[in-house]
Amino acid sequence: MDIEKVNSMDFGEFVDVFGNVIERCPLIAAAVWSQRPFSDLEDLKKHFFAFIDALPQSGQEGILRCHPDLAGSELRRGTLTAESQREQSAAGLTSLGADERLRLAELNAQYRARFGFPFVLAARFSDRAAVSRELARRLLCPSAQELRTALGEVKKIGSLRLADLLRADPAKL
Amino acid sequence: MDIEKVNSMDFGEFVDVFGNVIERCPLIAAAVWSQRPFSDLEDLKKHFFAFIDALPQSGQEGILRCHPDLAGSELRRGTLTAESQREQSAAGLTSLGADERLRLAELNAQYRARFGFPFVLAARFSDRAAVSRELARRLLCPSAQELRTALGEVKKIGSLRLADLLRADPAKL
Structure with a gap:
């Protein structure tokens, strides 16, 4: 899949494909979609990580608690x-x-x-x-x-x- | 279920029970667990809503995108x-x-x-x-x-x- 394909996705497709990049946190993929278009894999990654870093500590602990x-x-x-x-x-x-x-x-x-x-x-x-x-x-x-x-x-x-x-x-x- | 029961839950139980209070966003229940103990239903509700209100706009849109x-x-x-x-x-x-x-x-x-x-x-x-x-x-x-x-x-x-x-x-x- 190339980045043009990623950028062409509506939010439903995007969450279907990227919803588990962060384990059981489709909310994060759904939020990252707001930041499109993405220039490449690194840029996409950057937006996932920025969302995690901006959460309050309870939210960061929440992400961990969604892991098995x-x-x-x-x-x-x-x-x-x-x-x-x-x-x-x-x-x-x-x-x-x-x-x-x-x-x-x-x-x-x-x-x-x-x-x-x-x-x-x-x-x-x-x-x-x-x-x-x-x-x-x-x-x-x-x-x-x-x-x-x-x-x-x-x-x-x-x-x-x-x-x-x-x-x-x-x-x- | 009374509030003492809620306050006695470990995070695994809490996420199992409250994980879909916000549709498909177990991350939010998992974050709210950090705020226990809760005094009553209103208090529990307040913590769910405060987490939503504190999210950046992309995160709030993300919550909506997790709905069918x-x-x-x-x-x-x-x-x-x-x-x-x-x-x-x-x-x-x-x-x-x-x-x-x-x-x-x-x-x-x-x-x-x-x-x-x-x-x-x-x-x-x-x-x-x-x-x-x-x-x-x-x-x-x-x-x-x-x-x-x-x-x-x-x-x-x-x-x-x-x-x-x-x-x-x-x-x-």
């Missing part, structure tokens, strides 16, 4: 979004042994209790061993720093999803 | 949220004749083209004749006024949905 746990109950129940399912699968989280799953569940619960939002990580850059390690490490970080780190991961995930969507037809880039 | 058309393609395809389905049904929009449906589809399309968001109305306060009349009337309003009117309807819808949820067990109110 890694290797959590939604993966087991099959209710993940298609994008999350692919990303968790790429990190090997769909084939954990019982012990590893339990260990991650305990760490996820501690993290949620400590920070008031779930542990978010761009899983595609990771693997199963690194996920636990990183979760254990970030559990010890100060809250303000951890909010920044987690939003950075939201942006990495969004960048990868946007790049996937715009590169769907590589001949056009 | 009244008597539109989502009603036909059966992909409305449960709340929207009930509300459109209460206004008689599920049993329109072909002529009425066509007339509404034309007005909806004109409205979307003019304002860049769909026509939003608290359908539970309305009926099929009033919906067309109101749509035809609002189509002629200035843009800035229409954005305010539409957000007022979002708040009416949200108020009714919150009241439904908190009155689910009337013995507890």
Whole structure:
């Protein structure tokens, strides 16, 4: 898909295509549509990120709370979004042994209790061993720093999803 | 459900229960959770509305763009949220004749083209004749006024949905 195609979309099409760039926050794609036309992928990305950065802290925490746990109950129940399912699968989280799953569940619960939002990580850059390690490490970080780190991961995930969507037809880039 | 029950919810439960108070914007419920504890229904409502009012205009338009058309393609395809389905049904929009449906589809399309968001109305306060009349009337309003009117309807819808949820067990109110 090229940027002219993106710029020609009405808001219904735009939200259908970009609604999950930020996990379960179609509101953000729907807001970004107001900023069209976009000059390229970087410009589109910039508008998604600017919207996130301009939210009050409660809104930024809200974005994080719309994310599923890694290797959590939604993966087991099959209710993940298609994008999350692919990303968790790429990190090997769909084939954990019982012990590893339990260990991650305990760490996820501690993290949620400590920070008031779930542990978010761009899983595609990771693997199963690194996920636990990183979760254990970030559990010890100060809250303000951890909010920044987690939003950075939201942006990495969004960048990868946007790049996937715009590169769907590589001949056009 | 009483307010103590609401205040005892972790963010996962809260988003499950209140995630569609603002249509398809679980981000807003997830942000509002940061403001707990709530003193009563009015207080909870106040935090939902304050979040909407604090958004930049693009975000407010984004909320509107997450709403379905009244008597539109989502009603036909059966992909409305449960709340929207009930509300459109209460206004008689599920049993329109072909002529009425066509007339509404034309007005909806004109409205979307003019304002860049769909026509939003608290359908539970309305009926099929009033919906067309109101749509035809609002189509002629200035843009800035229409954005305010539409957000007022979002708040009416949200108020009714919150009241439904908190009155689910009337013995507890």
